[in-house]
Amino acid sequence: MNGGELTCAGFRFAGACGGIKKKGGLDLGVIAADEAASCAAVFTQNRVKAAPVRVSQAALKAARGRIRGIVVNSGNANACTGPRGDADARRMARLAAAAIDGPAGSVLVASTGVIGEALPMDRVEAAIRSAGLSLYEEGFAAFAEAIMTTDRRPKIAHRTIRIGRRPVSLLGCTKGAGMIAPNMATTLTFIVTDAGIAPGDLDRAVRRAVEPTYNAIAVDGDTSTNDMLAALASGAGAPVAGATDLARFTEGLTALCDDLAHQLMADGEGVHHVVAIEVTGAASDAAARAVARRVATSPLVKTAIAGADPNWGRILCAVGNAGVAIRPDRIDLALDEITLVRGGVAAPDLDDKRASAVMHRPAYAIRIELHQGKARTRFLACDLSHDYVSINADYRT
Amino acid sequence: MNGGELTCAGFRFAGACGGIKKKGGLDLGVIAADEAASCAAVFTQNRVKAAPVRVSQAALKAARGRIRGIVVNSGNANACTGPRGDADARRMARLAAAAIDGPAGSVLVASTGVIGEALPMDRVEAAIRSAGLSLYEEGFAAFAEAIMTTDRRPKIAHRTIRIGRRPVSLLGCTKGAGMIAPNMATTLTFIVTDAGIAPGDLDRAVRRAVEPTYNAIAVDGDTSTNDMLAALASGAGAPVAGATDLARFTEGLTALCDDLAHQLMADGEGVHHVVAIEVTGAASDAAARAVARRVATSPLVKTAIAGADPNWGRILCAVGNAGVAIRPDRIDLALDEITLVRGGVAAPDLDDKRASAVMHRPAYAIRIELHQGKARTRFLACDLSHDYVSINADYRT
Numbered sequence: 001m002n003g004g005e006l007t008c009a010g011f012r013f014a015g016a017c018g019g020i021k022k023k024g025g026l027d028l029g030v031i032a033a034d035e036a037a038s039c040a041a042v043f044t045q046n047r048v049k050a051a052p053v054r055v056s057q058a059a060l061k062a063a064r065g066r067i068r069g070i071v072v073n074s075g076n077a078n079a080c081t082g083p084r085g086d087a088d089a090r091r092m093a094r095l096a097a098a099a100i101d102g103p104a105g106s107v108l109v110a111s112t113g114v115i116g117e118a119l120p121m122d123r124v125e126a127a128i129r130s131a132g133l134s135l136y137e138e139g140f141a142a143f144a145e146a147i148m149t150t151d152r153r154p155k156i157a158h159r160t161i162r163i164g165r166r167p168v169s170l171l172g173c174t175k176g177a178g179m180i181a182p183n184m185a186t187t188l189t190f191i192v193t194d195a196g197i198a199p200g201d202l203d204r205a206v207r208r209a210v211e212p213t214y215n216a217i218a219v220d221g222d223t224s225t226n227d228m229l230a231a232l233a234s235g236a237g238a239p240v241a242g243a244t245d246l247a248r249f250t251e252g253l254t255a256l257c258d259d260l261a262h263q264l265m266a267d268g269e270g271v272h273h274v275v276a277i278e279v280t281g282a283a284s285d286a287a288a289r290a291v292a293r294r295v296a297t298s299p300l301v302k303t304a305i306a307g308a309d310p311n312w313g314r315i316l317c318a319v320g321n322a323g324v325a326i327r328p329d330r331i332d333l334a335l336d337e338i339t340l341v342r343g344g345v346a347a348p349d350l351d352d353k354r355a356s357a358v359m360h361r362p363a364y365a366i367r368i369e370l371h372q373g374k375a376r377t378r379f380l381a382c383d384l385s386h387d388y389v390s391i392n393a394d395y396r397t
Numbered sequence: 398m399n400g401g402e403l404t405c406a407g408f409r410f411a412g413a414c415g416g417i418k419k420k421g422g423l424d425l426g427v428i429a430a431d432e433a434a435s436c437a438a439v440f441t442q443n444r445v446k447a448a449p450v451r452v453s454q455a456a457l458k459a460a461r462g463r464i465r466g467i468v469v470n471s472g473n474a475n476a477c478t479g480p481r482g483d484a485d486a487r488r489m490a491r492l493a494a495a496a497i498d499g500p501a502g503s504v505l506v507a508s509t510g511v512i513g514e515a516l517p518m519d520r521v522e523a524a525i526r527s528a529g530l531s532l533y534e535e536g537f538a539a540f541a542e543a544i545m546t547t548d549r550r551p552k553i554a555h556r557t558i559r560i561g562r563r564p565v566s567l568l569g570c571t572k573g574a575g576m577i578a579p580n581m582a583t584t585l586t587f588i589v590t591d592a593g594i595a596p597g598d599l600d601r602a603v604r605r606a607v608e609p610t611y612n613a614i615a616v617d618g619d620t621s622t623n624d625m626l627a628a629l630a631s632g633a634g635a636p637v638a639g640a641t642d643l644a645r646f647t648e649g650l651t652a653l654c655d656d657l658a659h660q661l662m663a664d665g666e667g668v669h670h671v672v673a674i675e676v677t678g679a680a681s682d683a684a685a686r687a688v689a690r691r692v693a694t695s696p697l698v699k700t701a702i703a704g705a706d707p708n709w710g711r712i713l714c715a716v717g718n719a720g721v722a723i724r725p726d727r728i729d730l731a732l733d734e735i736t737l738v739r740g741g742v743a744a745p746d747l748d749d750k751r752a753s754a755v756m757h758r759p760a761y762a763i764r765i766e767l768h769q770g771k772a773r774t775r776f777l778a779c780d781l782s783h784d785y786v787s788i789n790a791d792y793r794t
Contacts, residue, residue, distance in 0.1 A: 048717030048725045048741075080713055082726070082742040115710025116743045222697050223718050225710075299696070299781075300619050300789060307790030313512025313622075316477055320445030321620050328445045329479070344445075345479040346513045384696075385790070389783050392697060393704030 005158050008171045009194040010034050010234025012135035015142030018127025020120060021075035021113070021149075028127035029072045029146035031190060032100040032135050036066040037232040040203035041108070042210055044227035050079035051089040053226060056108040059093060065199025068102030070190060070230060071095075071131075072147050073124060074175075075113040077186065079225045088119045095125055099132025110228050112149055112175065112186040144173035147188055150391075151175050152267055157259040161252035163245050166238035168195045170252055174260040186226035189214070189260060194237030195249060201240060205250040206231050213257035216289075217265055217380040218296045265380050270387030273305050274380060276365040282375040287324045291368065292379035294322035301366075302384030310355035312340040319368060330371040336364045402555050405568045406591040407431050407631025409532035412539030415524025417517060418472035418510070418546075425524035426469045426543035428587060429497040429532050433463040434629040437600035438505070439607055441624035447476035450623060452486040453505040462596025465499030467587060467627060468492075468528075469544050470521060471572075472510040474583065476622045485516045492522055496529025507625050509546055509572065509583040541570035544585055547788075548572050549664055554656040558649035560642050563635035565592045567649055571657040583623040586611070586657060591634030592646060598637060602647040603628050610654035613686075614662055614777040615693045662777050667784030670702050671777060673762040679772040684721045688765065689776035691719035698763075699781035707752035709737040716765060727768040733761045 011033055015026040041060055043053050060067065071092055078085050089109050097107045111119070144154040159170040172191035197205070210229060231253070240249045265274045277296045282288035295301055298318035304311045312333050319326060333341035335358040340347060358364050366381075408430055412423040438457055440450050457464065468489055475482050486506050493504045508516070541551040556567040569588035594602070607626060628650070637646045662671045674693045679685035692698055695715035701708045709730050716723060730738035732755040737744060755761050763778075 046714060046717040047719075047721070047723050048713050077710075080710055080725075080738070080742055082740070115708075115714075222695055222711075222714060225714055225717060298619055299785075303786055303789035306786065309790070311512075313474075313477055314619075316445050316512075317443060317619060317622055320443040320622060322444075324444070326444050328477070341477070343479070345477055384786060386783055386786050388696075389700055389703065389781060389786055392700035393706070393782070 006140040006156065006171060007137045008169045008192045008234070010037065010236035011192045011232070012137050013139030013143040014131040014135045015139065015146035016127040016131040016134065018073070018123045020073055020123055020127065026142060026146035027074045028124065028131055029143040030096060030100065030128070030131040030135065031070045031143060031192065031232065033068050033232060033234055035234070036068055036106065037234050038197055038199045038202045039065050039067045039108070039230060039232050040199060040206040041228060041230035042206060044223055044225060046223045046225050048080070048225045050077055050111060050226040051081060051085035052078055052109040052111045053228060055086060055089040055093060056110065056228065059105055059108055062105055065203065067108060067232070068106035069096060069100045070108045070110065071128060072110040072188065074147055074149050076111060076117060076119050077113045077115050077226050078111040078119050080116045081118055084118055088121055091121065092124060092128065095128045099128050100135070108230060110188055110226070112147065112188055112226055115225070140171060140173070147173070147175045149175065155260060155263040155267060157256050157263070159252050159256050161248060163195065163238045163240055163248055168238050168249070168252070169193060170256045172256050172260055174264050176264050186224040187214070187264065189229040191231040191256065193231065193233045195233045196235035196237065196239035197233045197249065201246055202231060202233055205246065205253050208250050209254040209257045212378070213254060213261045216378060217261050218293065261380065265382055268382055270385045270391055271382040272362065272385060273383045274363045275305055275382065277379040277381050278365050278367045279370065280368070280376040281370040281372055283373040285375045285377065288375045288377040290324050291319055291322045291326070291370070292377050294318050295366065295368065296379045296381035299384055302381065305359065305381070306383035306385045308356050308359035310335060310340060310352055310359060315366060316341065326370055327372060332369040332371070334367040335359060403537040403553065403568065404534045405566045405589045405631070407434065407633035408589045408629070409534050410536030410540040411528040411532045412536065412543035413524045413528040413531065415470070415520045417470050417520055417524065423539060423543035424470060424472045425521065425528055426540040427493060427497065427525070427528040427532065428467040428540060428589065428629065430465050430629060430631055432631070433465055433503070434631050435594055435596045435599045436462055436464045436505070436627060436629050437596060437603040438625060438627035439603060441620055441622060443620045443622050445477070445622045447474055447508060447623040448478060448482035448486040449475055449506040449508045450625060452483060452490060453507065453625065456490060456502055456505055459502055462600065464505060464629070465503035466493060466497050467505045467507065468525060469507040469585065471544055471546050473508060473514060473516050474510045474512050474623050475508040475516050477513045478515055481515060485518055488518065489521060489525065492525045496525050497532070505627060507585055507623070509544065509585055509623055512622070537568060537570065544570070544572045546572065552657060552660040552664060554653050554660070556649050556653050558645060560592065560635045560637055560645055565635050565646070565649070566590060567653045569653050569657055571661050573661050583621040584611070584661065586626040588628040588650070588653065590628065590630045592630045593632035593634065593636035594630045594646065598643055599628060599630055602643065602650050605647050606651040606654045609775070610651060610658045613775060614658050615690065658777065662779055665779055667782045667788055668779040669759065669782060670780045671760045672702055672779065674776040674778050675762050675764045676767065677765070677773040678767040678769055680770040682772045682774065685772045685774040687721050688716055688719045688723070688767070689774050691715050692763065692765065693776045693778035696781055699778065702756065702778070703780035703782045705753050705756035707732060707737060707749055707756060712763060712765070713738065723767055724769060729766040729768070731764040732756060
């Protein structure tokens with residue numbers, strides 16, 4: 001990917017060093033739209049929401065889905081900080097609006113990092129001022145780096161799709177260290193596009209795109225207080241008009257989110273295997289999802305993945321714990337091309353060594369056929385490794 | 398506890414070495430009642446039920462809660478073994494009934510160990526015969542040892558309570574290595590009493606006793622295919638007649654189960670801290686339980702426990718993920734006597750070092766006050782440690 005691809009007509013980006021992260025480096029990012037852009041966002045389902053989440057939800061609603069920019073800091077989550085946290089988040093949004101010459105209330109705010117400590121607002125203010133003076137069309141890589149916490153590398157994806165024969169750009173970045181890093185490892189995702197799309201349509205596209213991607217990955221099943229995915233559309237490019245255009249746009253957005261979600265999992269600290277849990281033959285979509293999620297989050301399955309141990313009893317056990325009326329004697333299980341279980345019992349030709357060899361691959365699929373219907377789903381899981389415990393047990397203290 | 402306490406009028410016990418466990422030792426246990434005893438049992442909620450669970454459920458129903466004995470093997474779970482597994486479990490029950498001179502259909506069967514392998518029925522048969530010849534009133538310790546898998550020690554509890562001025566004995570044992578050991582670490586629990594109690598009343602007592610004890614502990618949240626708790630009452634002692642007697646009996650049974658559940662947690666391999674999650678001020682019992690269970694099973698909380706890290710943001714995050722309409726700004730958090738959070742934000746006098754010192758204790762409480770109502774609950778949790786990963790990732794292969 002060359003620098004030329006990392007642009008999107010109608011947007012400028014900046015990354016600044018504010019000294020908010022104790023280890024230094026870029027820790028404040030700004031996205032600025034030249035004109036008011038359509039915006040849609042999804043936020044954490046956690047009942048404990050950080051101040052920036054509450055402030056951004058209110059701002060997006062008040063602005064009726066038309067905003068001018070986003071300001072993000074890393075190094076401090078501004079979560080569990082009480083009324084002062086809310087005031088700080090609102091002030092960040094005001095300062096950023098001023099820095100990009102936008103009206104008050106036209107900027108969303110996001111934070112990620114340590115929980116329970118007040119933002120160092122003097123540093124944040126200086127960094128926002130600095131970012132406002134260094135906005136560039138080519139600044140996306142700096143922005144993507146500024147939102148990182150324990151991520152090992154920036155995670156960026158880019159797509160060009162065609163809407164009515166005209167090209168439309170989609171450019172996104174994500175952070176989260178696979179949601180397994182310390183401090184609940186907030187997942188933040190920001191996507192810009194030059195498509196001309198109304199806020200309502202953008203909202204529909206975002207909600208459909210996250211379902212099979214960001215909502216189908218799990219490292220440890222915990223949802224951060226700060227999670228947020230926001231998409232901005234400048235309208236500088238082709239218009240998205242009518243159902244066909246919207247379907248095509250949604251498809252491209254989903255592919256972009258899938259790319260970002262895979263990068264998120266693969267960059268998880270302590271993650272050595274990204275495993276697709278593929279459930280087929282379920283009686284309903286809800287049943288398929290419940291089974292896939294339960295297998296993906298079972299500690300006993302995740303440690304078996306870590307140990308490359310084809311211990312299929314643990315997988316069947318997790319399926320049985322999904323709260324779904326499955327028929328154990330119908331279940332087939334496979335690891336990629338190796339069949340482990342047929343009709344609920346060990347496959348007669350099962351070769352543990354060949355099965356274990358599959359599990360040494362960095363990416364593979366656990367395939368679960370329930371033989372009860374036609375619903376299917378896919379969920380991304382990973383191993384529960386010593387590194388996970390080290391990172392999360394030894395952090396902070 | 399001396400040997401004399403480990404008896405219960407009306408019962409004899411045996412442990413035998415059948416060579417079912419590859420490492421050798423006692424691996425088959427029998428409980429025999431002199432006369433038909435009242436029996437009540439609870440079984441795994443997993444949809445994938447091992448053959449002995451299905452066979453015992455049917456036998457208990459057919460016998461209308463009056464049985465003569467229980468046979469248990471360790472070393473092989475007889476789970477995911479298809480129709481042959483069911484036939485083997487029924488044959489175990491028949492062989493045991495013959496060995497204790499009981500009628501066909503009067504014996505329950507339980508198994509724990511490796512999943513997906515057929516029982517070595519020649520060895521099982523020889524062991525049942527041997528056990529039938531070595532039934533002793535003092536044999537409970539041998540029985541308790543025979544049901545162990547990766548448990549480090551037998552877990553036995555004993556109580557004498559008074560019903561209408563007469564003593565009633567309660568004697569129980571449990572296995573499970575804290576449910577965190579390999580192969581889904583089946584939890585098996587067997588309790589005998591000399592009380593004279595009808596099967597229906599015994600069933601009510603058992604269901605009430607397990608709720609705040611066995612149903613309020615979690616190591617990794619996985620439920621085995623083989624879990625079972627059974628209680629037998631011989632009637633050789635005092636009768637339990639009327640509501641007052643039943644309440645007293647239930648209280649004693651609950652205390653016994655609490656003792657056994659604590660031993661189960663403390664013996665969990667990889668467990669260094671047994672932590673009581675105490676939720677108070679909840680709007681409802683269901684809300685209290687949902688919050689306690691979520692905190693107890695959160696990997697980020699459990700790794701913080703392992704690292705003795707008073708990272709209270711993770712606890713608040715888990716509370717917020719419980720799916721309960723909590724009010725974040727009302728929550729108080731404490732570790733034993735150390736307050737971490739007041740009204741959803743860090744306590745002004747919070748001292749991380751003192752908080753971490755509490756977390757080095759082998760047992761302590763995480764106290765969560767929601768300030769929304771009067772409901773309360775307690776749940777036992779433990780750490781997610783390197784040992785857990787080693788035991789479960791490195792097992793089998």
